[in-house]
Amino acid sequence: MKQDKAVFFKQSKALPFVEMRQASRSNACYQGHTHDEFSFGVIDTGIADYNNLNQHNRIGQGDTVTINPGDIHSCNPTVGDWSYRMLFVDTGWVGELQAEISGIDSIDYSPFTNRYLRSQQAYGHFDLLFTNLLLESNALSAEALLIEYMQQHWLTKDLEKSAPTHIHRVKEMIADQLDVNHSLTDLAQESGLSRFHLLRTFKQTYGLSPHAFQLDERIKSAKTLLKSGYSIIDTSIALGFADQSHLQRNFKKRLAVTPKQYQSFFV
CATH class of the missing domain: 2.60.120.10 (Jelly Rolls)
Structure with missing residues (x-):
């Protein structure tokens, strides 16, 4: 990129x-x-x-x-x-x-x-x-x-109100617990659907798989933390990234700048 x-x-x-x-x-x-x-x-x-x-x-x-x-x-x-x-x-x-x-x-x-x-x-x-x-x-x-x-x-x-209630619960669960690496089984139990139907319905509703949605939410939260002065390593830990390079790689894919470059505009 x-x-x-x-x-x-x-x-x-x-x-x-x-x-x-x-x-x-x-x-x-x-x-x-x-x-x-x-x-x-x-x-x-x-x-x-x-x-x-x-x-x-x-x-x-x-x-x-x-x-x-x-x-x-x-x-x-x-x-x-x-x-x-x-x-x-x-x-x-x-x-x-x-x-x-x-x-x-x-x-x-x-x-x-x-x-x-x-x-x-x-x-x-x-x-x-x-x-x-x-x-x-x-x-x-x-x-x-x-x-x-x-x-x-x-x-x-x-559009949000048209989403099935059980799928909305899964979305909220992911968004409220960004530091948690949920399993597909856990999310399926929350929705009351099979793993197959959860994946299909979630993507039809929100345009992303549950994992991709979680990653996207983490990147958005990373922007907020970086602007408030968090270090890159503390940000990656707080949001459940595997390591600092995992955050950096996915951040740049979405914003075309590194976390350090983005932070420099605000801190």
Whole structure:
């Protein structure tokens, strides 16, 4: 896997619940992975293959992608380099905004229904928002732009609630015990399904096998620990990785930077 020639991560000072990523002239490729946050971004140059669950698109300059929390996805350049910008927005903030708009206080959050846009208007609005966040303008201006942008992506279909309850229990069990190396038998007992039906149903529901989901959750938690100052070895131990190299190898597969490189942006 090749590394981005110019990439940065940055947490917005105006809106701490927003993280930014920008890659310029990147040729890095990513395995399928997920994020805890809502994420959306634009392609500035180049052409890429965008896969999100069962949707496959060839995207290019000016196109926008939207990714729900937990959606297995990948986006890789077809030939040569590409440049892109992404925003990662906390799900709690999105849920509160949706509650305000809908007038329903009980909702958690609802996912994007449209995961891909070809719109110069959307691209221009994103460019204005990203620039505002990058320059660390005042919170009032930044949040107003973010709310206006989010309203263009009103979310109605709740995929998480459609998941079978027994499969949801397995997902929660894995997510709550990331340091535990569960056996397939243990997970099958939790779900009340056979091992075969557990594997098939889990992947149909979440787009990943239970093991791949666990690994993806561990990487996301590793990002949080590294940003808070944990050492790489302590992070690997806390999250149940076999060793430090196991964390490093899988971290780079998903983010195209090593844990040390990622940590250097924040600590």
